Amino acid sequence: MYGNHDTTSVPVEAPAADDPTFDRDFMALIDDDGRVEPRDAMPDAYRRGLVRQIAQHAHSEIIGMQPEGSWIGRAPSLKRKAILMAKVQDEAGHGLYLYAAAETLGVDRADLLDRLHTGRQKYSSIFNYPTPTWADIGAIGWLVDGAAITNQVPITKCSYGPYARAMVRICKEESFHQRQGFEILHTLSHGSPQQHAMAQDAVDRWWWPSLMMFGPPDDDSPNSARSMRWGIKRFSNDELRQRFVDMTAPQSHALGLSLPDPELAFDALTGHWRYGEIDFTELFEVIKGNGPLNAQRMAHRTDAHERGDWVREAALGYAAKHARTEAVA
Amino acid sequence: MNTPGQGRAGDVAIYALGLGDDALVLAQRMGEWIASAPELEEDVALGNIGLDLLGQARALLTYAGSADGRTEDDLAYLRGADEFCNVLLVERPDDGDFAHCVARLLVFSAYQAELYARLASSGDETLSAVAAKAVKEVAYHRDHATQWALRLGDGTEESHRRMQAGLDAVWPYVDELFAADELEPGLPGVAVDPAELREPTVAYVSGVVGRATLAVPDVPAAPGGGRAGRHTDALVSMLAEMQGLARAMPGVTW
Ligand SMILES: [Fe+2]
Ligand SMILES: [Fe+2]
Numbered sequence: 226m227y228g229n230h231d232t233t234s235v236p237v238e239a240p241a242a243d244d245p246t247f248d249r250d251f252m253a254l255i256d257d258d259g260r261v262e263p264r265d266a267m268p269d270a271y272r273r274g275l276v277r278q279i280a281q282h283a284h285s286e287i288i289g290m291q292p293e294g295s296w297i298g299r300a301p302s303l304k305r306k307a308i309l310m311a312k313v314q315d316e317a318g319h320g321l322y323l324y325a326a327a328e329t330l331g332v333d334r335a336d337l338l339d340r341l342h343t344g345r346q347k348y349s350s351i352f353n354y355p356t357p358t359w360a361d362i363g364a365i366g367w368l369v370d371g372a373a374i375t376n377q378v379p380i381t382k383c384s385y386g387p388y389a390r391a392m393v394r395i396c397k398e399e400s401f402h403q404r405q406g407f408e409i410l411h412t413l414s415h416g417s418p419q420q421h422a423m424a425q426d427a428v429d430r431w432w433w434p435s436l437m438m439f440g441p442p443d444d445d446s447p448n449s450a451r452s453m454r455w456g457i458k459r460f461s462n463d464e465l466r467q468r469f470v471d472m473t474a475p476q477s478h479a480l481g482l483s484l485p486d487p488e489l490a491f492d493a494l495t496g497h498w499r500y501g502e503i504d505f506t507e508l509f510e511v512i513k514g515n516g517p518l519n520a521q522r523m524a525h526r527t528d529a530h531e532r533g534d535w536v537r538e539a540a541l542g543y544a545a546k547h548a549r550t551e552a553v554a
Numbered sequence: 555m556n557t558p559g560q561g562r563a564g565d566v567a568i569y570a571l572g573l574g575d576d577a578l579v580l581a582q583r584m585g586e587w588i589a590s591a592p593e594l595e596e597d598v599a600l601g602n603i604g605l606d607l608l609g610q611a612r613a614l615l616t617y618a619g620s621a622d623g624r625t626e627d628d629l630a631y632l633r634g635a636d637e638f639c640n641v642l643l644v645e646r647p648d649d650g651d652f653a654h655c656v657a658r659l660l661v662f663s664a665y666q667a668e669l670y671a672r673l674a675s676s677g678d679e680t681l682s683a684v685a686a687k688a689v690k691e692v693a694y695h696r697d698h699a700t701q702w703a704l705r706l707g708d709g710t711e712e713s714h715r716r717m718q719a720g721l722d723a724v725w726p727y728v729d730e731l732f733a734a735d736e737l738e739p740g741l742p743g744v745a746v747d748p749a750e751l752r753e754p755t756v757a758y759v760s761g762v763v764g765r766a767t768l769a770v771p772d773v774p775a776a777p778g779g780g781r782a783g784r785h786t787d788a789l790v791s792m793l794a795e796m797q798g799l800a801r802a803m804p805g806v807t808w
Contacts, residue, residue: 287594294589298582298792301800301808302627303615306585307608313588314601321594334594359799359808409808417806525590533592535716536652539709546708 255456260386263329271455275385276330277346278457280337283323284348288522290316292356293365301359308405309362315398322391329387342527350508351438353516360413360420360427366406367480368428368435368473374399375469376439384456407476414481421481428477429485436500437508439466467497474498565737566678567621568639569745571629572735572781573669574614575640578630580662581607582792583648583655592652599698603659606691613684631800635790636783642776643727645789653706653713653720660699661724664758665731666692668751677743700762707766718768725771730778731755 248268254261261267294313300306324334340346351369356362377399380392413424440446440462452458460468474491477484488501510516584604591597615626643662648654670692673685706717732752738745760770777784800808 287589290589290597297585297588298795299799301631301803303578303608303612303630305808307605307612310585310588310601310605310608314598314605317588317594317597317601321598324594412807416808417803419803420806529590529592532590532650533596533652535710535712536592536596536706539713540705542709542713543705 255384255454258456259384260389261384262386272330274451274455275388275457276327276332276337278452279323279327279330279388280332280340281347281349283320283327283337284341284346285352286316286320286323288348288352288526289369290320291522291525292352292354292518293362295356296359296362299359300362305409312366312402312405315402319395319398322394323388326385326387326391338530342523342530344514344523347512348522349438350511350516351434353511353519353522354430354434355517358423358427360410360423361431363406363409363413363424364427364431366402366404367410367476368406368431369438370399370402370406371473372435372438372469374403375465375472379459379465380457382459388457407480410480410482424480425482428480428482432484432486433503433507436466436470436503437505439463439469441505441508442503470498470500562741563621565740566681566744567618569735569737569741570614570681571618572639574611574618574629575638576644576662577607577614578611579638579640579789579792580644580658581605581611582796583644583658586648587655590650596652600655603695603698606688606695610684610688610691613680617680617684627800631797632804635785635793638785638789638793639781639783640785640789641727641730641780642778642786643724643731645780645786645792646724646727647788651716651720652702653716654723655720656699656702656706656717657720657724659695660703660762661728661731661755661759663692663696663699665751665755667696667758668754669746669748672746672750676745681744696758703762703768704766707763707768714767717766721763721768722771722773725773726776727778728756729775730780733778733781735781 248266251261251266251268251271254265261271290313293309293316297306297310297313300309324337327337328334337346341348351372356365374396377392377396381389381396383389383392410424410428413420415421440449443449443461443463446462449458449461453461470489474484474489486501488499490499491497492499511519514520581604584600584607587600588597588604591600611630612626615629619625619629643658646654646658648658667689670685670689674682674689676682676685703717706713708714732748732755735745735748738747763770779785
């Protein structure tokens, strides 16, 4: 998913062996690394937790179309325009796969969208940051899609079959997106001084928010333990964050761009990159709705949805009318 | 209007540029719907259509530019509105009204389907190759617009009213599609005579309009002139957005 910082929702209790609803066979299946399929019996809390996670993942995909979509009309070359259009369209497709995966759990897309529009379900806070320059498109691809891949690859092995399978398709496309973002930044970084500065500025702004996409530190992540017990989450927030840093720090050298963390250094003893302390107070502000663009993102989404009301009603009306006609005929 | 190259090669280039500009400007309009469509499936579908059109535009602009050493980006980003030679139908803003989007796409894809079907046997190899690929793409666009015109026309009272209004709004720009092209007579076997496309295009669209329980608008034609570089303010503002960054930093690679 785009973010793990699902800290505002009410944590669902992890099943305990002494809980009367605890389904011993179910947990045996999970422990055995088996796949749960839509028609299998599953504990209610497992179902609810999954619906919430998949829905919020789907919401993130579609809200994530906005910051980049705003550059489709302004992309500085036709080749870049085509790549960006295809990328934003891919994100819509990801939304579709994920809503479909959530629907296998007995909810419907219209209801999930309603929960998004009324603020009862969240989307990844990363999309509440602005994209003032073209270099932001590169930085989003490289860092945000990069963090998404890091988060999502383990979900391809998660315990719920439809979610895992959706993620296999999605991850393939996300890795294209990351490469394309890297390429945009590489071109800018090796272009004119003004282009280089634009690329550096975008990376400076996106670095810390992308580290926060992995969610709060492990000691402070109430939902992680339950997700891990259920085989939905395979690695902790901090483990995934470390993986991401280990992947991107060397790439920044290839880009000729620096990362805005004076403490970032390779630790030969552990084989990992050490990084400075993350200021999570900012993340929590953005989650609470005080990010730069929370209100604008939601307004855009609900506006598009409401302007489409009559279109969706027409499609339903037409389908109903023609189902009747066929029945009569 | 621009004169890329001289003589026959120059005429072919100008002809390709007109068709390329049509595709580019409509691709730009389609791009405006991505992340703003009435439902997620439509974000994907309109994105697909925009990508097809952009692909056609790139092939045609590249070909047009080859006559005088300009790239697709030189042509897309460094010409003013009065140098664009698209028809006015494609530059009209949708103003976020899906019925306008569907009405325009229905008319334009029906026209393009007839155009590319004929251009596929053009004596010019590049044009025929572009058209042979595009003809399959626009068949999908036309089908998509047809399905929506039927749903909106014969859906609810509101959608019927809006779809009719959408058709009424685009109809004044239909005539220009078939206006005599001053280049075409000089390019026998290469270019398609636009007048030839009127009957089959209008027949297709009218058929859909009838099935959708809508009426073919009876409205006077708007002044044309797009092929000669006479455009509306809508194109000027579109280009200001599209070209802003490229023009602010000329000569760099993106
Ligand atoms: Fe995605
Ligand atoms: Fe992506």
